[in-house]
Amino acid sequence: MDVNAFVEGFGVVLQPSNLLFCLIGVLIGMFIGVLPGLGPAATIAILLPVTYTIEDPVTVVIMLAGIYYGAQYGGTITSVLLRLPGEASSVVTVFDGFALAKKGKAGTALGIAAIGSFTGATVSIILMSLIAPLIAGWALGFGPPEYAALALLGVLLVATVGNGNALKALITAAVGLLLATLGRDSFTGTERFTFDSLQLADGLNFVVIAMGLFGVAEILHNLEQRAGKAQPPAVVGNVWPNKAELKQSSGAIGRGSVIGFVLGVLPGGGAVLASLVAYAAEKRRAKDPSRFGRGAIEGVAAPETANNAAATSSFIPLLTLGIPANASIAMLYAALLIAGVRVGPSLVEDNPDIFWGVINSMYIGNLFLLLLSIPLVGIFVRLLRVRPAILAPLTALITVLGVYTLNNSVFDIFVMMFFGVVGYLMKKTGFEPGPLVLAFVLGALVEDNFRRSMLIFGGDPLGFFTRPISATLLVVFVIVAVLPLVKLVLDRRTAALAHDNSKREDVTL
Amino acid sequence: MSDPKRAEAQQTAETPAPDLLDEIQAEVAKDLEDEKDPGGTAYQVVGALVGLALGVGGIVLSLGYGLGTLREPGAGMWPLIVSVLITVLSAALLVVGRTLDDSERFRRASLLPAVGAATFVALAFLMPVIGFEIPALLLCVVWLRFLGGETWRSTIVVSVVTVAAFYALFLYGLRVPLPHLFAF
Amino acid sequence: MTKLAAPLRTAALLAAGGLALSACSGVQNTAGGSGGGDTYPTGSVEMLVGADPGGSSDLISRAVSDGLGNELDGSFPVINRPGANGALAAGELENAEPDGSTIAIQNASLFAITPLAVPEDEATSIDDFDVVGGVSRDDYVLVTNADSEYQSLEDLEGAGSLRYGTTGVGTGSQLAQALLFGDLGVDATDVPFDGGSPTLTAVLGGQVDVAALQIGEAIENVESGNLTPLMVFGPERVEFLPDVPTATEEGLEVEVAQYRFMTVPTGTPSEVTDRLTEGMEATFATDEYQAFNEQNSLTPMEISGDEVVAQLEEDRERYAGLIEEYGINLGDAS
Known part of the structure; x- marks a missing residue:
C-alpha cells in the first residue's frame, strides 16, 4: 500500500467543503433510508443534475457515497421502530430489533446498531486499504456455480432463522422460493405465474413484499390488538446500550465485521447474505438460541455490523475492476463518469487521490453517522412515545406513498396490500414472514445460477465439485444440514448417559 | 416480580450473566402483553391446506412451462422442484401440526x-x-x-x-x- | 474562500430543493414546473424511462432532460417506470395525452429485437408512436478474457464448442452473438446473465469464453488490458475503439446496433414536435452533452424521426430473416 497516497487521501477528505458534503450526504441518506421505497439509487439519480455544478469529482463521490451508507443506517431505524425493513439487508435486523423495541429497548437496539455499523465499516475500510486488489480476485473467482452453492447455503440458514415451528418455517421459505420465480424467465422468456399481466412480467419487488408482510401486517394486527384496550404509548426505556450489553455484543460485532467484509465483495446479493450468515452464526454459537427473535442484542449487532461492512467492501469491485456491485454503486459510477473520471483497474495509479479520497471519506462518513446517531437515536426513539392511534395512520401513509415512489406504480400498492393481508392471516395461523422474505431474495440467485452452472458444465451436476470454492460451500451445506441431526442424536445419547450415571450415583450413595 | 432484589440475588447466585434478569422480566412482560388465544385445530388445518393448494397449483402450472433437460434446464424445472417441496411439507404439517398452539383466534x-x-x-x-x-x-x-x-x-x-x-x-x-x- | 463558495451554493441548492411555484390544474405527478406564455412547454413535461435509475437508458434521458430544460426554458422531470424491457413505459406513453406533456426516449431493441423473443400480443410496435428524432447509438463489442486461448475471430472459428455470455434474453447482446456463431457455424452455448455487470464479471472470471457488452461497460477493462476486443457489431468503427474492426469488415452479416430516439404519442401536434426537435438540436450542440456522450462511449445518432423509423423497419426485417436462416430461438415465442 502506498502510505503517502493514503495520507494524502485523508488530506483531501478533511478539506472543509468535503467534510460539509460528506455530512450532507450522510444526512440525506439517513433520511431517505427512513422512508421505505425511495432507495439510495433513486436518490442519487435525482441529485445527479446537482452534481454537475460541483467541480471536484472527489466531492461528488464523497457526498454520494455518504447517501449510500447513510441510507443503510436509516433503514435500520425503521426496521427497529416500525418493523419496516427498507432494504433486503436489514430484514434480519427486524427479528430482534423490533422485539427489543417492544420491550422498550429501542434505544439499545439503535445504539448497538450504530456502534456495530461504525465498527464494521471501519474494519472493512482497514482491510480494504490493505488487501483490496487481492480480494478483488476472489470476487472474480465467484462464478455461477459458487453463487448457486452459496445461495443454497443461505436458503438453508433462512429456515433456521425463525423461532416458531420448523416445518412451518420450511414451508414459508419454500413459498418464498416459488414467489421468486414469478415473472418472465430470464433464460427462455417464458412468463411464469404472471397470468398474462405485464405488470408482473418483471416479477415481484422485494421491498413491496417486505413492506406488506412485515409493515402492513403489523399495522393491521395492531388495530385488532388495540381494540377495547387502554392505549398507553410504548415503554421507552434506556436510550444507549450499557456496558454489559456492549460486552455481550462485542463478539458478534467482531465476527459480523469479517463476515460482512468477505461476502460484501461479491456483487449481487453480498450484503443480504452477509447479514443472514452473521445472524445465523450468532444464533448457532449462542448457549440459548431461543433468545433470538425475542430481543437478543447480538441479533441486532451481528447483521447490522455485517451489512455495513459489506456496504463498504462492495466498493472493491468498482474501484479495482470497474464492476458496480449494486444499483446504488452503479449510480455512483455514473456520477463519476459524468464528472469525467473513468473508474476501473487503472484508477489506483491514474487517480490515487480519488481512490483514497473515496475510501477515506467512508471512514469520515461513518464517524459522522456514529456522532449523529447519538442525538438522533434519542429523537427517533421518542417517536414511540406518540400514541399508537396517531402513529398508525402515519406509518400507513409512509408505507403506501413510499411503495408508490419505488416504481411510480399504483399496482405496487395493491401488491403490498395483498401481502399485508397475507401477512396478517399468516400471523393468525402461526406462520412467520421472515423465512419467506429472505428465501424470496435468495430464490432468483439459486435458480439462475444453478441453471447457468448447468449450461456451463454441459449438464453435469458433478461439475460443482470440480471447482474448489463451490465444492467447499457444498460440503459446508451438507455439514450444516446434517449437523443438527447428529447433535440431536448425540444429545439424546449423552442425556441418557447422564441419566444412567446419576442413577448409578444414587445407588452408590 | 414483587421482590426484584431477591430475584436478583437468586439470579446472580445461579448464573453469572448480569442481563438475564432483564431478559426474564421482559419475557414475562411480553407474555402478559400478548395473551394469546390459540385458534385450535381448524386454524392449523386451514394453514396446511392452503400450503397444499399452493404446492399442487405450482406443480400443475410449472409442468406447463417446460422442464427442459439437465443440460439445459427449462423454465418449469425449478418451480416444479419447489412446488413439490411445498406439497410434501404441507402434507406433513397436516399430519403432525394439528396440535400446535401458535395460531390466534379471530374475534x-x-x-x-x-x-x-x-x-x-x-x-x-x-x-x-x-x-x-x-x-x-x-x-x-x-x-x-x-x-x-x-x-x-x-x-x-x-x-x-x-x-x-x-x-x-x-x-x-x-x-x-x-x-x-x-x-x- | 472561493474554494468553499461554490460548494456552499450547491449545498443551498440542495437544501432548498427547488421552490419554483406555478399554478396548474388537474392531477399531475411532479411539483413546480415553469415556463409561461403560449409556446411549448407550458407546464412540466414528464419524460418516462423504461429502466431503473443508473443504466445507460436512464442516464441518457437525464442528460437530454437537462438539456431540454435549459434550451426550452421548462422542466422535464425524468420518471422511471421500469419493467418488461421498457414495454411498461411504452404502454404508458402510448396512452398518454398527445399534447407533448409526456415524452420518452425509447430503445431500438424494444421494437426491433424484443418482438422476435416474445408472443405477438406483447410486442410493442413503433406505429403507436411519433418519432421526433434519433439520439445516440450504444454499440456492442465482442470481448474475450486476455488470458484465454481465444484472442482473434479465427480462434473462435476453430473452437470446438464455446460458452458465450449475454446480457439477457431479447437483448442485442444475445441476438448479435447468436447470429455470429450461427454464421461461423460454431457450436456455442448461450449463458444469459442479468445485465452488463454480471456478464462482465463472468468473462473476467473466465466462466464464459466470450461475451458481447456495450462499449461503455467494457472499455475500462479493454484499456487496462484485461479484455481483448475482437470486433464491434455496429455499422461503422467506433471512435472509442478505433482499431477494432466491425463485423461487416470481417465479412460477417451480423450487424446489430442499439440506439435510442425521442418518441411522443401519435397525434401530437407538429408545433410540439418542432419545438422538441429544436430543443434537442440545441442540446446536442452543447459541450456538456458532447462530453457526456464521450464519457459514456456513446456515438451520436442525431437523425430525423423518419430515418429512425426506416432504420427500425429495416433492422427488424433483417434480424427476422437471419434468425430464420440460422434457426435461432431467442425465447419461447412459439
Missing part, C-alpha cells in the same frame, strides 16, 4: 383490520384519479377518529398537518413524482 375486533385494509385499497384506487391529498386526508380521518378513537379536534389537526407534511416532503423535499391535485 369481533378482527373487523378493524379489514376496515383498515379497505382504506388502503381505496387510497390506491383514488390516487391516480383525484391525486393523493384528499384520499390521504380521508384515510387519516378514518384511522384517527374511527379506528383510533381520537377526538375530532386532534383528528383534524393531525390529518391536515400530516398530509401537508407529506406534500412538502415528497413533492418539494424529494422532488419525487406523486399524483396530486393542488399545485402551488
